[in-house]
Amino acid sequence: MRRFGPMFRKEFIQMRRDRLTLGIMTAVPVIQLLLFGFAIQTDVRHIPTVVLDESRTPTSRDVIADFQNTGNFRIVAQVDGRDALDEWIARGDAQAGIAIPHTFPRDLARGTTATIQVIVDASDPLSSQAALAAAAGVAQVRNLAILSAAAHSRALPLETRIRPRYNPGLRSANYIVPGLVGVILTITMVLVTAMAIVRERERGTLEQLIVTPITKTELMLGKIAPYVGVGLVQMTTVLLLGRFVFDVPLTGNVLLLYAIAFIFIVASLALGLFVSTLVRTQQQAMQASFFFVLPNILLSGFMFPRQAMPAVFQWIGAFLPLTHFLKVLRGILLKGVGVTELWQEMAILALFATVLIGLSVRRFQKTLD
């Protein structure tokens, strides 16, 4: 491995001189973090809502206030007829409609079931789910109050006490930002190494290099080593911004996180190396990298929970390094867990790194055929 040193130095100088790539590699984490952190909110609130109150009684106004108080509904208009309500939702000016029939106060007084209709624009499942759950909740709270009053009972027979652990505010930033560390590392590390070897091929420098006694392993490791540093800097940037801009906690052992991140970065770089052995031009390298990166974002559990995926896709997800690194990130940052809980993920990531480097070295040919 004595030729690793010169190779590493050369790559490092070249990386330092390539201002554009270096700039992109430092700007990407910042931009992505701000985009994802501010723009992506999975907790849907303030759904624009249109109200049709046919009864116009204090009770009905009370119920409407209940809806508004959940924070999920924002009343944007009061309308006079059912047609007008449908019109609002069809136009997209409102995503939910609450219709209280004129029979509402009478039914309530009589003790028969009084109905309130909640219409939801379900073309966006995420926000409509939040609206549906909130609407059901409003009715339930009302029911309990009415029933317990009727039963002259002061205590509820049953109550579930929910303790949202690790992310008590249920903030999506706490979920997204740690995941973003992994996503950004995957994108930049895979792309940067996939391009690195192909660039030497295109510029004609690979021909001069493979006519020297450098071994394939020395070449590959020397090529990826400087980018390990870049990856660690990117991770630090995202973690610090996450901590101070989005209040994402750093609960666990940060040193352990960096140790595992090191393994993950090597695995991602190795994936990039592998891509570079499959393609001939920088353009192909770029396309192939995106082909590898996209499933990482969709199937790793970064945005969509893996439990909700069909078994096949959960399996595919298990073959992505990011899937395992996400568990580590969230485990350490949010739950504060340690090696005892994470050794499996560490082992899997190390296996990925070793296998991918081995495959790349095998596939790379020191010939021009």
Next chain:
Amino acid sequence: MIDSAVTVETHHLTRRFGPIVAVRDLNLTIAMGEVFGLLGPNGSGKTTTIRMLCGLIAPSEGTATVAGVDVVQSPDLIKERIGYMSQRFGLYEDLTVAENMDFFAGIYGLEGPGRRGRIAEVVSFLGLDRRLNQLAGTLSGGWKQRLGLACALMHRPPVLFLDEPTAGVDPAARKGFWSTISTLASQGTTVIVTTHYMDEAGRCGRIALMSQGHLIALGTPDEVATQVGGRDLEDAFIILQERDEQEQGP
């Protein structure tokens, strides 16, 4: 059969690319310290021959020995004993002259004071002193050539392969380059060079004239001219090229 004065030897060396035979049944014996020219029109198999001898392409058939090493059996070992310059500038344009030399010295396993000493030696041999901190990409053709040679010579290889080393280099720089090659040969380095320039071919000790993968003529420049039937080498070359075109014609 082992002759210490023989540095390159090929037997029935053949390379096919699909249906095309790039080099056919080539037999060469090149002695130590010889400047050996490979001549021929484009596509005659010169570059393929050099690449096979450097272990960059595996031969389809036949054997070749370079500096005592079998090219097919030890393509890795061969690389410690040869220097190679390709037609295309193969160094790093975003590194300086000094950084390029330092890199290749390191890759060739030179370390510590040995490395510094050898770099200084090569720098003064090729007159690169005043260019050390210039980016290789900003050098003129002639200086790029010298830098390429400097990097290929770092490890004192007994055999040097130069594939059209003077393409795109001005006449003055070409002249200087060839006197450098003569110096190297007089010190015992075997130089195998391909070229398109007839005046350069005339400076080789022996030349091999190739056409469509075949060896057409072999010997000193004068002998080759006579074998092909021209007044001089240039004449011989043109005769050969016309003959090629007739064969390829309708």
